[in-house]
Amino acid sequence: MKKNIAIVMGGYSSEKHISIKSGDVVYKHINKKKYNPYKVHILKEKWVVLDDKDNEFNIDKNDFSAIINSQKINFDCVFNAIHGSPGENGELLGYFRLIGIKHTSAPFYQMALTFNKRDTLSVVKAYGIKTATSIYLNKGDAIDVNAIVKKVGLPCFVKPNGAGSSFGISKAHTKEDILPAIEIAYKEDSEILIESFLDGTEVSVGVIQYKGKTTVLPITEIVSENDFFDYEAKYEGKSKEITPARISKELEKKVIETAKKVYTILNMAGFSRSEYIFMNNEPHFIEMNTVPGLTEKSILPQQAAAAGISLENLFENAIEEALLNT
Known part of the structure; x- marks a missing residue:
């Protein structure tokens, strides 16, 4: 019997439109001979299931079900494609745990931890990363702008603590750039970090x-x-993404070992995509994304393709891992 899969997308943050694109790609490539996929839009104003004609059916938040054409639909698993709040920060996953629904992401605490850039850095630093x-x-x-410059130097990056897709990030080249950059970051979050x-x-x-x-x-x-690597670079073609990277075997080995260690330290499961910058031939961890972009042009699907993993296999594996483990 085919499993009912809710592909949740949208969310409450600036990334909701990107999330819907990711969710639509999951729906397009999911194995429909094995699963019954449903598009579920989780938005501030409504939680709804969409059919193929974009008719909307309300989600019953008591058990995350829906009545579609007079039939009650319960879901066996949730495929999480929400970038940002409430899918990537753990809030929605805590709800799924309470009502007993399996999902493709890490447990809610790991998601909340990794969404918080400051807390993630604090944890990995303790392990020597x-x-x-x-x-x-x-x-x-x-x-104190002078104290900031004394500690981190110039140029520096000013980031909101809990936003993705480079929303709210600025590169400050001078002392005069720092205060405006802080204001931009505060528009996305009440906590920021300067690196x-x-x-x-x-x-x-x-x-x-x-x-x-x-x-x-x-x-x-x-x-x-x-x-x-700002929003334009990520989504509007203002960057080159070269897979496999043009780095030596020595650097490749180092970053693979570090990335696997970070994934293990943080008790991760499911998808992750982390950024590293090499300084003095050592990989420096920047941040982790636990609901990375999943469109055909996104980085993680590019990497999967280079590994010989199709989108259908990538998504099926995520679902089967979730059904087995969460």
Whole structure:
């Protein structure tokens, strides 16, 4: 009997439109001989299932079911394609745990931890993982620009703590750039971090659970046409994403070992894509995305293809791992 799979997409953040694109790709490529997939839009104003004609059917939040054409549909598994809140920060996954529905992401605590850039850095640093030098600020804190520059130097990056797709990130080249950059970051989050600039080759490393094993996918080198890997670079063609990365075997081995270690340290499951920058031939961890983009042009699907894993197999594996383990 085919399993009913809810592909959740949308969300409450600036990334909702990107998430819907990812979810639509999952729906397109999922094995329909094995599963009954349903598009589920999780939005602030409504939770609905869409049929092939875009008719909407409300989700009953008591048990995450829906009445479609007079038939009650219960879901065997949720495929999480929500970038940002509430899918990537653990909130929705806590709800699924409470009502007993399996899902393709890591447990809610791991998702909440990795969505919080500051907390993630604090954990991995304790295990000896190299990172940029950073300062943390909460909205309302006193801002000492001279102290910031003294600690992290210039240029530096100013980031919201809990936003993805490079929303709210600025590169400050001068002291005068820092306060405006902080204001931009605070529009996305009330917590921010300011990091030193790492001048080196940037790579993106996908680590997933595949057929029961922690698997590092072929590495992607990021070459941005812009000042850094910002929204335009990620989604509007202003970058080159080269898979496999043009790095030596020695550096490849180092970043694979580091990425697998970070995945294990954080008790991850399901998808992850992390960014690293090489400084002095050592990979420095930047951040982890636990619901990475899943369109045909997104980095993790590119990496899977380089490993000989089709989108259908990638998505089927995620579902089967979820049904087995969560």
